[in-house]
Amino acid sequence: MTATTPTPADLPAQPAAHGHGHGDHTLTGFVIFLLSESVIFLALFAGYAIYKTSSPLWLPPGVEGLEVAMPLRFTVVLVSSSGVIYLAERALHRGRLGEFRAWWLLTMAMGTVFLVGQGLEWAGLPFGLGDGVYGASFYLLTGFHGLHVLTGVLLMGLMLARSFRPGNYDAGSVGVTAVSLFWHFVDVIWVVLFVLIYVWQR
Amino acid sequence: MTSTAPAPAPSFDPRVLKAPHPVPGAPNNWRRFLSFNTDAKVIGLQYMITSLFFLLVGGLLSMIMRGELITPAADLVDPTVYNGLYTMHGTVMLFLFLFPILNGFNNLLIPPMIGAPDMAFPRLNAAAFWMVPVFGVILMASFLVPGGPSGAGWWAYPPQSIQNPLGHFLNGQFLWILAVALSGISSIMGAVNFITTIIRMRAPGMGWFRMPIFCWTAVAAQAIQLIGLPVLTAGAVLLLFDLSFGTSFYRPEGGGDPMLYQHFFWFYSHPAVYVMVLPVFGIFSELFPVYARKPLFGYHVVAIASFAITFLSLIVWVHHMFYSGTPQWMRNLFMVTTMLIAVPTGIKVFAWIGTLWGGKLRLTTAMLFCLGGVFNFIFAGITGIMLATVPVDIHVGNTYFVVGHFHTVIFSTITYGVFAGIYHWFPKFTGRMMYEGLGKLHFVLTFIGSQLTFLPMHAAGLLGMPRRVASYDPEFAFANVLASLGAFLLGVATIPFLLNLVSSWVRGEKAPPNPWHAIGLEWLLPSPPPAENFEDDVPTVISGPYGYGLGRPLVEDEQRYVAKAASAASAATGGA
Amino acid sequence: MTTASPSPGRSPRLWGVLLVLLAVLADLAASFWMAAASHHWLPVPASAAAAPVDNLFALEVGIGSFIFFGCSGVMLWTLLFNRAPKYDLDNGDPIEGNLKLEIVWTLIPLVIVMLIAWKAIDVSTTLSTLGGKVRVTGGHGAMHGAEGPAAALEAADDPAAAEPIEVIGRQWSWEFIYPNGVHSSELHLPEGQRSYLRLSATDVIHGFFVPAFRLKQDLIPGSVIDYSLIPTRAGRYRLRDSMFSGGYFSSNQTDVVVEPPEQYAAWLEQALAQPLRPAANAATDLYAQRLARGDRGWATVPPAPPPLVHVSADPAASHEG
Ligand code: HEA
Ligand code: HEA
Ligand code: CUA
Ligand SMILES: [Cu+2]
DSSP, X not given: OOTTSOOGGGSOOOGGGGGGTTHHXXXXXXXXXXXXXXXXXXXXXXXXXXXXXXOSSOSOTTOOOOOOHHHHHHHHHHHHHHHHXXXXXXXXXXXXXXXXXXXXXXXXXXXXXXXXXXXXXXXXXXXXXXXHXXXXXXXXXXXXXXXXXXXXXXXXXXXXXXXXXXXXXXXXXXXXXXXXXXXXXXXXXXXXXXXXXXXXXX | OOOOOOOOOOXXXXXXXXXXXXXXXXXXXXXXXXXXXXXXXXHHHHHHHHHHXXXXXXXXXXXXXXXXXXXXXXXXXXXXXXXXXXXXXXHIIIIIIIHHHHHHHHHHHHHHHHTOSSOSOHHHHHHHXXXXXXXXXXXXXXXXXXXXXXXXXXXXXXTGGGOOTTXXXXXXXXHHHHHHHHHHHHHHHHHXXXXXXXXXXXXXXXXXXXSOHHHHHHHHHHHHHHHXXXXXXXXXXXXXXXXXXXXXXXXXXXXXXXXXXXHHHHHHHHHHHHHHHHHHXXXXXXXXXXXXXSOOTTHXXXXXXXHXXXXXXXXXXXXXXXXXXXOHHHHHHHHHHHHHTHHHHHHHHHHHHHHHTTOOBOOOHHHHHHHHHHHHHHHHHHHHHHHHSHHHHHHHTTBHHHHHHHHHHIIIIIIHHHHHHHHHHHHHHHSBOOOHHHHHHHXXXXXXHHHHHHHHHHHHHHTTOBSSOSSOOXXXXXXXXXXXXXXXXXXXXXXXXXXXXXXHHHHOOBOOSOTTOOOSGGGGSOSSOOTTTTTTOOOOBOSOSOOTTTOOOSBTTHHHHHHHHHHHHHHHHHHO | OOOSSOOSSSOHHHHHHHHHHHHHHHHXXXXXXXXXXXXXXXXXXXXXXHHHHHHHHHHHHHHHHHHHHHHHHHHHHHHHHSBOOTTOOOXXXXXXXXXXXXXXXXXXXXXXXXXXXXXXXXXXHHHHHHEEEEEEESTTHHHHSOOTHHHHHHHHHOOTTOOOEEEEEETTEEEEEOTTSOEESSEEEETTSOEEEEEEESSSOEEEEEGGGTEEEEEOTTOEEEEEEOBOSOEEEEEEEOSOOSTTGGGOEEEEEEEOHHHHXXXXXXXXXXXXXXXXXXXXXXXXXXXXXXXXXXXXXOOOOOOEESBOOOTTOOOOO
């Protein structure tokens, strides 16, 4: 084998992409991180499914199940915010900074509405964290997801603040792309979670 | 053979590889090791020093354990203290010695090996490192809380681990979970960094199949971290809630399931053993060619086998639960998947032996540790296959046979590989040679000590001595006396090692850029390499690694890089 | 592959082949010897499960020795005959690989381990009729229980009459309750008959492990595990807790007494006549000593009170295996 002639497999990796700074690593790294993060949820979902199918004591005494209508509304808000954040990103790419901020702020607001809705639901539930595996997994799953929503909103706030720095996007807008990626991730997780907890009740 | 192929189109400007991470005001003396430095080489050494310290701590704990076990009765320490000792020994060794030291190697080796100036995320890198001392202190602090550290074993199986006898919120088990969780976060940060760096920052011309095996194994191992650690984290969060917030995920009284924890735990902790061993396979694959003066036998297959191991490692975890009430079909299934791991692993072992065959062996200290490590690994792999065999595991599971198996891998293979890597790359990263005489003494004592310590454990296990006991029946006394004496010998063996490290770093002979006549990008750099490795002048790789005896250059214009490194070295000596 | 240094003899090739043949024969002989010796590394075989397990183990020792001696023999050879002389800075033969060889050494281990696995599945199936049968109910039995063929088999030869012996694991004591109402902290079993055990744990996970039987099964709180085995050799053996269970785990051991059926029946009778009293228990003694010394040491839950038994285990009795 004459390894001195490059074969297709030996072609150089494309470090050319290095051109505009560190943005590309950031996205690569962030995607890798999200893949890993999704495994935590996968594990928790698997655990939930196992408890749901095998636990001899599931619903705590006196608990009938969860009300679906209200959470469904907040779900719609959260899921549609994924579209809104896309509009924000598009506006940024077209260089319309003002429009970007408006959509971005709206996304943040929708995320906040979702969080408030979740808080209200928690406050009105007849069971607590200590009420069997059911109560524990309900609060753990929704709480863990809620923590992600909160993180998303805070990160968006940071990006919003940065957008007022002159020349902030001259080197690209990786931060915005990463946050919006994270937001889509949080939404997808919620959809699965909603199906698991609210739809699959019997 | 000597003709250089046309360079791949210079599709990029190497200057941009120069990382724009100025380290304003970073001290350039030993104090930089105490600062938030973002240079991968500094971080690498920080990892190495921290983890070697914890090797001593973990070793000291094991010495006390072996002192307790030298007699059948629980006379040296209280049984509850013994439980805490072995729990902390296992935890310290895994999370504060082995994982960090391997990350030390990753930091030191990956950027120079692929011609990158630094890691992709230098700041994240520093943050990941500084979590190690933080959770190290947390774990050590658990010795001081009322009730002592966790005494639930490194598995921390509930319900035992969540019994919390004193009822305090701040207890040893709580701190243990906290430390392990922080360790997990630090490892994830590291994994993201290493994989991104290898994917995106390779020198021009370095395609995947021109990458050194160490980088292959690094990707394979770090991928496991990314997939496995989140599952452990999920399991640990539930454990924390049960321990501290009164939930009952794992309490049968509340409808919980203690077995679920075992699945969560082993889903990560089995693959974790390959996170530890894969980089050492990488080190063996780097070193055998150098010291046998031959190309690595079957490079492509060895590279790909790493990923076969990654994949298989994720589907074998139940072999730790054969006697837990696992149904027969599941046992058989996981027995078969476990045994399949012998195939890719065997490929590697045979490739190393093939590399030795007909070579010109140089028995440096590093080479001795490699040879000893592979020798021990074959033994440990075979006892691993015995453990994977369901009916045999039912007998020897949870006995000292298991302890013997895994120390033969984790100490007599992996730690040997770590030692080999230190002896091999020490000159590169400190600029000083180590003393071969002391090194060989270290090897001889370690080799004798490890056989004396860990072989008798297999015998005791076969006779039915359970692990994790502070006292035992007299029929096991003989094996345990041998094991204890061996362990003390291992303690003695660390003295020449420490002496060597310190004295050669302080006043060792100055190291040339390439003391072992090795082939690899890192050896084209001065010793120690400058902060950003090749800086603007990244070589273009034109052939695969390990071209020993093939007379082909590794990079375009190789002589220029050799000369440059040599002149940098003489400039350094001239200036000193 | 060529031999390292062709000797100056007339036909180096022939000598090479002979040498390899000799080495393989020596390896085989050593492996057979190891396999035969392996039976002495195990405790006395005292249950129907022991023989198949020991034979499987011997098979693995044989195969494993062959591989281990083979690989390390080749390494030793290179160490002796492929050393670079001092000051020789030359390289070895630049062999980069050999596809045929690589395929061979991928396939051979594959075949070997699959053979072992097949043999092991065979032994497991045998065991599920000879002892070590498991059925988990209660708790999360649905998920972890041995359903399917093994359970069906059990149902087939499970005489309804066979009421099980209750085996209860606690921190840190063993209690055995027999169908006739005898409570004991020492397990008595009839020789040559299938014994049915019902394993349960009240606090944490424990492990039922009798090395002489080659059997081990965890006791899981929240689950009831039906277990059966056939002791085949009279004698007194050690029963050890094999799953770490906290503070005084290491003293959670007792004895199993296997005796001829008549003797066993007599013991049951006799035992019932004894008064109930707290069993001798190492953990409670150790804990009392600890309290007397001022409760130093690291946290532990206090031992559960020793069970009230008709017959208490005798810590001084000597055991085999
Ligand atoms: C750290 C590294 C490490 C490595 C690499 C391994 C490698 C292997 N281990 Fe080990 N193992 C541990 C660390 C490791 N282990 C630890 C820490 C524990 C205990 C944890 C605890 O309980 O605390 C453990 C426990 C453990 C158990 C559980 C035992 C029990 O608790 O009852 C089992 C069971 O299957 C097992 C099997 C194996 C197998 C099959 C391999 C295989 O990967 C080995 C493959 C290698 C070879 C087979 C040799 C080379 C191959 C050839 C030369 C080819 C020809 C060979 C054949 C045809 C056989 N290990
Ligand atoms: C990287 C991992 C690693 C390493 C290197 C070791 C190394 C050693 N281990 Fe460890 N061990 C584990 C990981 C490791 N172990 C794990 C995971 C467990 C399971 C825990 C559990 O069951 O939960 C375990 C369990 C374990 C047991 C079983 C405990 C039990 O089940 O009851 C024993 C018993 O002998 C033991 C002994 C030793 C010995 C003698 C060494 C020797 O190789 C150590 C050699 C010593 C040194 C190299 C250092 C010498 C130090 C000095 C001379 C003191 C100087 C000190 C200062 C200046 C501070 N170990
Ligand atoms: Cu930093 Cu590329
Ligand atoms: Cu494993």
